[in-house]
Amino acid sequence: MKMSEVVEFRDILLARKMESGIFQFMTRAWHPLRTFNMDKYYSPQELKGMVLDSVYLDSFIEAETARNGGCKVKLKKEVMNYLEEMCLDKKMHVIRWMGIAFLKISFMMKIGIFVNEPAVLKLRSSMKTNPILFLPTHRSYADFCLMTYLCYHYDIDLPAVAAGMDFYSMAVVGKAMRETGAFYIRRTLAGDHLYAATLKQYVRTLVSKYPSPIEFFLEGTRSRSNKSLPPKYGMLSMSLVPLFAREVSDITIVPVNLSYDRLMEHGLFAYEHVGVPKPKESTGGLLKSLYSLNDHYGNIYINIGTPLSVKSYLNNIPNTNEMLKPVDLQQLTPEQFKQVQSVANRVIILQQKCTVATISNLLALVLMSSLIENRLLSLDEVLSQVEWMITVLRTLGATVFENDVRGNVNRILVVHSKMVKLDKERRLRLLSGTLMDVSRDVQKKMKGHILKAETMATAIPIIQLQLYVNPILHYLVPPAIVLLIVLRRPITKDELSSDYHQIRKLLRHEFFHIEETEEKTLAESIDYCIQNNIIASVDGQLVPGSDERLQFLLKWSIWPALTTLSLAADITTEQVNCGHKQALKLVQERAERSGCHPYCLSLESIGNCLQGLVLGRALIKQKDTADTIYQLSPEVMEKCQHLINTVQPKFKVAFDVSNSVILDNTHVLCRL
Amino acid sequence: MSQNANNDNIRTGDKKNSSSATTKRSEINNNSDSTVIKVKSVIPRRRQDILKWYGWGYKDSMFQLDGDVAYFTGNRYLIAGKSLPHLQNWAYENFKVDLKKPPKIPEMPTSFPETRLPADIRQELEGIASVSVDGMDRLIRAHGQTLKDISDLRGNKFPRIPDAVIWPESHEQVEQIVKCASKHGFVIIPFGGGTSVSGAVTCPPKEQRPIVVLDTSDMNSILWLDKEQLLARVQAGIIGQDLEREMRARGFTVGHEPDSYEFSTLGGWVATRASGMKKNTYGNIEDLIVQTKVVTARGVLEKSCRVPRISCGPEFEHIVMGSEGCLGVVTEVTLKIRPLPPVVQYGSLVFPDWDSGVQFEREVARQRLQPSSIRLMDNEQFRFGQALKTESSWGGVFLDGLKRIYITRIKGFDPTKLCVVTLLMEGTAEDVAEREKKLNSIAAQFGGIPAGAENGERGYTLTFVIAYLRDVAMExxxxxxxxxxxxxxxxxxxxxxxxxxxxxxxxxxxxxxxxxxxxxxxxxxxxxxxxxxxxxxxxxxxxxxxxxxxxxxxxxxxxxxxxxxxxxxxxxxxxxxxKWYTDTVSEPGRQLLLAAKRALDPDNIFALRNMALDEYDGDQEDIGIKSKL
The missing domain is CATH 3.30.300.330 (GMP Synthetase; Chain A, domain 3)
Structure with missing residues (x-):
């Protein structure tokens, strides 16, 4: 693994804080760059008309009425209604007002928006030739606001953003978002074929005929765990159709990583992990949350990745019989869909590679480490640990934008003042939550096992802390697995390989990675471990090395995931046949009872592990009408369990208020 | 008479479509986000339920001459159910037929040759699509519509009938069937509407291998329809009237109307190089087709691009067109469609004799002023047309009389010499009016005079009925x-x-x-x-x-x-x-045909033996020799 290159980040809000101010900037004459040139540019209304009159939708309606009867005019009206609901708009005055609101709120939140400006400028200079897709990571609702503002700032046409229907129903905001370029899509397309057809045609028309960047979230939803989710392929396949249909010469994908010092949603996410459902989005809720936005939210890093030319990535897009169809009717062939999947997976990896390790991540790593060691750290120790962590991460290839550790740690302590604190002796402590009495109403809505108030009090802050550890894990997990296998007994590279791949497979959903590059990742991880004395190579055998500090870091980094996996394996073995929801509850219950790392209570993580066991064929997934049923495959499961148990690090840690690092804050009682 | 009673029961045509074939239906392209229009055909898989097994057309439609007055049965055609008071007289005058005798209507055969298709191959085929070895299913697909075919059919005298019928629903299934044929060495006869009048589809009598008729009638979906490009991709088994009905329902027309178009298929048109009545507006099949997809024994023959014209060596579409089933199966066709014309108008012109009629037609062609259809009938046909006139009202008779007086007395046309041109004009009202004016003025140059729309219309409505005459004549x-x-x-x-x-x-x-x-x-x-x-x-x-x-x-x-x-x-x-093929195309031409056959069907799977392929045995001989060695 190579040292990461030095990246220049600039705070694009800095200039707005000067006297030229917000208003002047948002009312300036604005002549944005388009993504490509056309002889004629279509208004959002004209685009709608083109979709409505497209050969595809006409053919679809003809076939639909031939199949099921029904009136063509009515179906066309239905398409029109869908388009009204879906389509974007562009109103300059709304863009300007929204920009002003955005800046006001940003100042209220006291954020800095750090952008790797050279990359943006380079992107700008290479525009004008073909459609561009912005594919940012999705960690927060703030993501698309930030991307849109970034485009305004750098005079790039505002992206057409795929937004969930949650926003559509929000008063005023829903409309304003549409007028700044959002288009609305329903989450599930199943069942409504006409809607799916309309969306398909709308998206491909946008990509090929609307010269603004198209932006959507490959992960499909905000990742509640603050690390990459496996990609959803639907939007990307719709967007890439114009390339396969040869309507455009190429499509450029710009992977973007947004890293936050403090996620607005981290509290809600932590609750969601243990099963408290997310509240419905509403304008009222938004206004209420505005109050809480008057706080310190630290820095946000927008790392624009190297653009990916889909055409060159796919190398060769052979002609298919689909070309014999009218261009509007051309669909992806199964082979082309596989290519789209490969692009999607690749982009997730590129997003990961753009991760910027923030001071929050570094501090979280240090604090989690201290928590697991159950050893309090003084501020000076924290600072030196952070310095050490920076070196470690840079060696692993991570981008760390950090030049003033002391200053930034002090800054971040203010940002995360509700989560961490220096006690009187200036030692770093994690604040416990309060003891909360969960009301019956909320209990009814809870998705998992009903956890005890005491568990929640410490679990929520620790899960929150874990959220800042998670984005770094993809650097740590491969060497961690190598280490754990070697710790078992001396082993050859070849023997190690099969166990490594098996563990990676079982954790594929928890730690997203591409299978094709795993050989390379393994080789690099072994090299890294040997070079850094984590393991050593003696007479062709790999044996444990001498760097215990690094070993400890790696061991605890994967510990919660392996524990969850092990619990999931145990529960499904005992149950033999087990519904998905039931499995979640039982694993959570056992995790609570056995006092594991609180992240093992995460329903998302448990779900990922169950899917991993399915992937490893230890479980067989059966679709029931209401729920997924896991059926045990005893022999395979036994082997899996054996593997997990032999590599599982053995830590004994108290995660309740008795842990010296946790500052007990449970005396206040409040209701949820 | 019993035949007659029978017909009335069946006219509705909604009798259960229960073929003796095993029911294996793989619903192709039926996923609900597809743009495939599945067409419900007028003709069911059991053709004999609706169609006359021993002759032309619908079972319920035929001329009846043995009553007091002749008439045409059923209700499918304009003259159906109406009495034809002049027909019996005409028949007697021309042929001296004895109409007192009852018509000779054949009994439906009950015994058929055993199928030669081995059970294991049949099973394999059943895994691909529906198969039938039922005798009637095989008999009615053993032939086309030549006089010999119908005579053999009526006498149950076919020396060879197919051994099985298979109904694929998709291009992919056809590919599998052809592969299966190559593997097991049986013969495939592609069968569309069975209206061939060249003996092309008739079973070759000497064929020793099992013969499987590949009936394309289940491949009748419109795969896509592009109203903007005015193109449609259609499965080749669709019959003309289904295709035209579906297009018209959507405001379009293919405009290809050979006289057989009620029963003949798109694939059949391609295989015969068909021509339609309205070719002047819409073109012959070679003008209508943009692209064909053909399953040959050597793989799928299809151009890789959908273009209006190409300069790329010899055009292989033209090897497919007119291949008469000998090179492979046409499975899908991309063809041009046109918006329906706002006005359709008939017309007719009378000329004093055949020569002036021909000169008129030549002049119209020279000026390229042909309307959608323009036909010249000789005097015998004109008179036969008169014989097919239905009973008309007193006023009609009076008007006819006046017309006759005008033409024969005032203009001085000899009633035994005069000829009629019928016209079918399509377009906008102005286009049609202008065209009519021009045609009338050209006609005047050759002594022709307008004779009204009604005569023209009758000429065209009789088009589809004339084919029924041969059956009653034979009887x-x-x-x-x-x-x-x-x-x-x-x-x-x-x-x-x-x-x-x-x-x-x-x-x-x-x-x-x-x-x-x-x-x-x-x-x-x-x-x-x-x-x-x-x-x-x-x-x-x-x-x-x-x-x-x-x-x-x-x-x-x-x-x-x-x-x-x-x-x-x-x-x-x-x-x-x-007999005339080689002289027509020259010896190198014949060699070219044989070379195409060798290239696409070396084992003579499609052993229809048409054109110069009657002696072609392909590599069979070589195999024979090898096995002897």
Whole structure:
């Protein structure tokens, strides 16, 4: 693994804080760059008309009425209604007002928006030739606001953003978002074929005929765990159709990583992990949350990745019989869909590679480490640990934008003042939550096992802390697995390989990675471990090395995931046949009872592990009408369990208020 | 009479479509986000439920001559159910037929040759698509519509019928079937509407291998329809009337209307190089087709791009068109469609004689002013048309009388010489009016006068009924058949009179007294036209009337070719006209055909033996020799 290159980040809000101010900037004459040139540019209304009159939708309606009867005019009206609901708009005055609101709120939140400006400028200079897709990571609702503002700032046409229907129903905001370029899509397309057809045609028309960047979230939803989710392929396949249909010469994908010092949603996410459902989005809720936005939210890093030319990535897009169809009717062939999947997976990896390790991540790593060691750290120790962590991460290839550790740690302590604190002796402590009495109403809505108030009090802050550890894990997990296998007994590279791949497979959903590059990742991880004395190579055998500090870091980094996996394996073995929801509850219950790392209570993580066991064929997934049923495959499961148990690090840690690092804050009682 | 009662029960045509075939239906392209329009065909898989097994067309539609007055049964055609008061007289005058005798209607056969298809192959085929070995299913797909076919059918005299019928629903299934045939060495006969009049689809009698008829009628979906490009991709098994109905329902037309279009299929049109009545507006099949997809024994033959024209060596679409089933199965076709014309108007013109009619047609072609259809009928046909007039009101009779007086007395036309041109004009009201004006003025130059829309309309509505005449004729001992040719303008008039003369001579030599020879000019081009001959004679006293007829037709064709005409304008060569094939295309031409056959079907899977392929045995011989060694 190579040292990461030095990246220049600039705070694009800095200039707005000067006297030229917000208003002047948002009312300036604005002549944005388009993504490509056309002889004629279509208004959002004209685009709608083109979709409505497209050969595809006409053919679809003809076939639909031939199949099921029904009136063509009515179906066309239905398409029109869908388009009204879906389509974007562009109103300059709304863009300007929204920009002003955005800046006001940003100042209220006291954020800095750090952008790797050279990359943006380079992107700008290479525009004008073909459609561009912005594919940012999705960690927060703030993501698309930030991307849109970034485009305004750098005079790039505002992206057409795929937004969930949650926003559509929000008063005023829903409309304003549409007028700044959002288009609305329903989450599930199943069942409504006409809607799916309309969306398909709308998206491909946008990509090929609307010269603004198209932006959507490959992960499909905000990742509640603050690390990459496996990609959803639907939007990307719709967007890439114009390339396969040869309507455009190429499509450029710009992977973007947004890293936050403090996620607005981290509290809600932590609750969601243990099963408290997310509240419905509403304008009222938004206004209420505005109050809480008057706080310190630290820095946000927008790392624009190297653009990916889909055409060159796919190398060769052979002609298919689909070309014999009218261009509007051309669909992806199964082979082309596989290519789209490969692009999607690749982009997730590129997003990961753009991760910027923030001071929050570094501090979280240090604090989690201290928590697991159950050893309090003084501020000076924290600072030196952070310095050490920076070196470690840079060696692993991570981008760390950090030049003033002391200053930034002090800054971040203010940002995360509700989560961490220096006690009187200036030692770093994690604040416990309060003891909360969960009301019956909320209990009814809870998705998992009903956890005890005491568990929640410490679990929520620790899960929150874990959220800042998670984005770094993809650097740590491969060497961690190598280490754990070697710790078992001396082993050859070849023997190690099969166990490594098996563990990676079982954790594929928890730690997203591409299978094709795993050989390379393994080789690099072994090299890294040997070079850094984590393991050593003696007479062709790999044996444990001498760097215990690094070993400890790696061991605890994967510990919660392996524990969850092990619990999931145990529960499904005992149950033999087990519904998905039931499995979640039982694993959570056992995790609570056995006092594991609180992240093992995460329903998302448990779900990922169950899917991993399915992937490893230890479980067989059966679709029931209401729920997924896991059926045990005893022999395979036994082997899996054996593997997990032999590599599982053995830590004994108290995660309740008795842990010296946790500052007990449970005396206040409040209701949820 | 019992036949008649039977017909009324079946007219509704919604009888259960229960074929004896195993029911294996793989719903192709039926995923609900597809743009495939699945067409419900007028003709069910059990064709015999709706179609006459022993002749042409619908079971419920036929001429009845044995009552007090002749009439046409059923309710499918304009003249159906109406009495035809002049027809019996006409039949007697021309053929001296005895209408007192009951018509000879054959009994449906009950015993059939055993199927030669081995059980294991049948099972394999059943895994691909529905298969039937039912005797009737096989018999009605053993033939086309030549006089010989119908005569053999009525007498149950076929030396060979297919051993099984298979109904694929998709291109992919056809590919599998052809692969299966290559593997096991059985013969495939692609079968569409069974309206071939060249013997092309008729089972080759000497074929020893099992013969499987690949009935394309279940491949009748419209795969896509692009109203913007005016193109449609259609499965080749769709029949003309289904295709046209679906297009018209959506405001479009293909405009390809051969007289068989109620029953013939798109794939059949391609395989025969068909021509439609309205080719002047819409083009012949070769003008309509943008692309075809063909399953050959060597793989799928299809161009990789959908373009309006290409300069890329010889056009292989033209190897497929007219291949008469011998090179493979056409599975999908991309063809042009047109918006429906706002106005359709008929017209007619009367000319004093045939020559002036031909000169008029030539002039219209020279000026390229042809309306969608323009046809010239000779005097015999004109009079036959009159014989098919239905009973009309007193006013109608009066008007007819006035017209007749005007034409014969005032204009001085000889009623035994005059000829009629019928017109079918399509377009906007202005276009049609303007065209009519121009045509009338050209007609005037050649002594022609307008004779009203009604005469024209009757001419065209009779088009589809005329095919039923042969059945009733046969039932009264008359053999009747039509044959056609194409000829350059400068040789047209001579060809017509020489062929008529030759037939008269042939009849005289055989002592045939009661016969009819008539012709019409049905299509015009820059360089020539298409002539259709109708020949019928009373064959009561002949032992083998079909053989006699065939001798005369052969003589007529010799005469056509000697007069500078062609082997066929649109019926094809098949087995019936193979005699003239090599002379027509030259010896290197024949070699080219054989080379194409060798390239695409070396094992002679598609052993229909049409054109010059009757002696072709492909690599079979080599295999034979090898096995002997």
């Amino acid at each position: 009264y001992g008359i053999v009747a058949e039509s044959f056609e040719t194409s000829v350059p303008w400068d040789r047209t008039a001579a060809l017509c009179s020489r062929v008529k003369r030759r037939i008269r001579d042939e009849c005289a030599a055989r002592g045939i007294q009661h016969y009819l020879i008539s012709c019409r000019l049905t299509q015009t081009y820059d360089a020539g036209c298409c002539i259709y001959f109708y020949f019928a004679h009373n064959s009561e006293k002949f032992i083998d009337p079909v053989a006699t007829y065939e001798e005369i037709e052969e003589a007529a064709r010799d005469e056509i070719i000697a007069s500078g005409g062609s082997i066929s304008h649109h019926h094809g060569v098949g087995k019936l006209r193979k």
